[in-house]
Amino acid sequence: MLELTNLDASYGFLQVLWDVSLHVDDGEFVGLIGPNGAGKSTTLKTIAGLLTPKGGKVLFKGKSMNAVPAHRTTQMGISYISEDLNLFVDMSVRENLLMGAYTVKDPERQLETLDFVFELFPRLEERKGQRAGTMSGGERKMLAIARGMMSNPELLLVDEPSLGLAPHLVTDVFNSLKRLQEAGVTLMLVEQRVNATLEITDRAYVLEQGKIVMEGPSSELIENKHIKDAYLGI
Ligand SMILES: Nc1ncnc2c1ncn2[C@@H]1O[C@H](COP(=O)(O)OP(=O)(O)OP(=O)(O)O)[C@@H](O)[C@H]1O
Ligand SMILES: [Mg+2]
Numbered sequence: 001m002l003e004l005t006n007l008d009a010s011y012g013f014l015q016v017l018w019d020v021s022l023h024v025d026d027g028e029f030v031g032l033i034g035p036n037g038a039g040k041s042t043t044l045k046t047i048a049g050l051l052t053p054k055g056g057k058v059l060f061k062g063k064s065m066n067a068v069p070a071h072r073t074t075q076m077g078i079s080y081i082s083e084d085l086n087l088f089v090d091m092s093v094r095e096n097l098l099m100g101a102y103t104v105k106d107p108e109r110q111l112e113t114l115d116f117v118f119e120l121f122p123r124l125e126e127r128k129g130q131r132a133g134t135m136s137g138g139e140r141k142m143l144a145i146a147r148g149m150m151s152n153p154e155l156l157l158v159d160e161p162s163l164g165l166a167p168h169l170v171t172d173v174f175n176s177l178k179r180l181q182e183a184g185v186t187l188m189l190v191e192q193r194v195n196a197t198l199e200i201t202d203r204a205y206v207l208e209q210g211k212i213v214m215e216g217p218s219s220e221l222i223e224n225k226h227i228k229d230a231y232l233g234i
Contacts, residue, residue, distance in 0.1 A: 001026050001061060001155055001186050002047065008055035009039070009046050015054070016042050018210045024155070024188055029181045031197040031204035031218060032190045033231065039210040040190040041083065044157045047188075048080035049073040060155070075103045079153035083160050085144040089133030093124055093143055096132050100150030110150070117146045120179055138169030145176060149185075156180060159190045174200050194231040198222040 002024040009017035016039045024030045032040050045051045047058055049070040058065040065073060070080075088096050097117060101110040118125035121142050127135065132143060141161050148156055158177065162170040170193065178200050181187055191197040198204060198218040206214040206227070214226065221227050 001028075002188070003059040004043075004047070004056065005059070006056035007043075007046065007053050007058065009042055009051055010054050011042075011051075016210050017046070019056070020207070020210070020212055021056075022205050022212060022215070024186055027181070027184065027186055028203065029177070029187045029189070029201045031201035032188060032207060033192070033194050033197055033204055034207035035230075036192075038207045040207055041159055043207065044080060044082075044159050044188070044190055047073075047157060048078060050080070074151050074153075077152075077154040078157065079148040079151050079155070080157045081144050081148040081159060081161070083163060085140060087132045087140060087144060087147075089131065091132055092129050093132055093135070094128040096143060097124070097128075097147050097150050100147035103151045113150055113152055116183075117149050120149070120183065121146050121176065138165055138172060141165065141169075141173050142176060145173070145180075149180065153185065155186045155188070157188050157190075160192060161189075162191060162193045162196070170196060194227065195222070198227075 004020055004022050007017055007020040008015060020043060032043060034040055046053055049065065049068050053066055060078060088099060097114055098110060101113060104110050123139060124143060124146055135143060161173045174196055177187060177189065189197060189201060198221055201218045204218045204221055205212050
């Protein structure tokens, strides 16, 4: 579904991604882990069309995405949930969700998607009239993920959903992502919670200083010595 080949990316003269190659197959749940500043968010931003690659290729369903801007990547089936959520705090939960469906022209289809999203996130249905700004941290993360689903994406890119959440809420959010995979969505997850990420994903890549240094099935990486030493603290 997604293939990055020898991707280079930079902000002005500062290059932050070097020769990054990775792929995500249909229906897969893939993790991207690595320390602060490694370039994880930059990788997602480049896929989502928020940043134009300096070199290499981004292919989505066989089409080059190198020059495709962010609003078009959404229409083409990619949804990106950034670290800073970008919710409309003065709007209700339901209004926020419907804003996520702006690429879906048919109002009936929008409501069908809303029903589907409410089935996945019953808490949001209970709170559909509540102002987004008054939801708890975990509820807001769920709302952002649910809103990302409203454009009916085939590929969902999620950046650090666990940031700032208490452990039991992290479990909730990770469980919701797993349910999305079961519903047929392909996912790529960027996370600092390495252990939890390797437990739910099928495969993962390790990014350090802008380069992929390791990749493999998550069940193997979790046993790897470098991963244990550098990320798991055991
Ligand atoms: N808009 C920007 N302008 C200039 N430099 C940037 C910009 N955004 C990110 N960078 C730099 O690019 C590098 C990679 O940043 P990125 O946000 O991709 O890292 P990350 O792996 O997501 O880190 P974290 O785990 O802290 O979120 C960092 O050195 C960062 O300072
Ligand atoms: Mg980041």
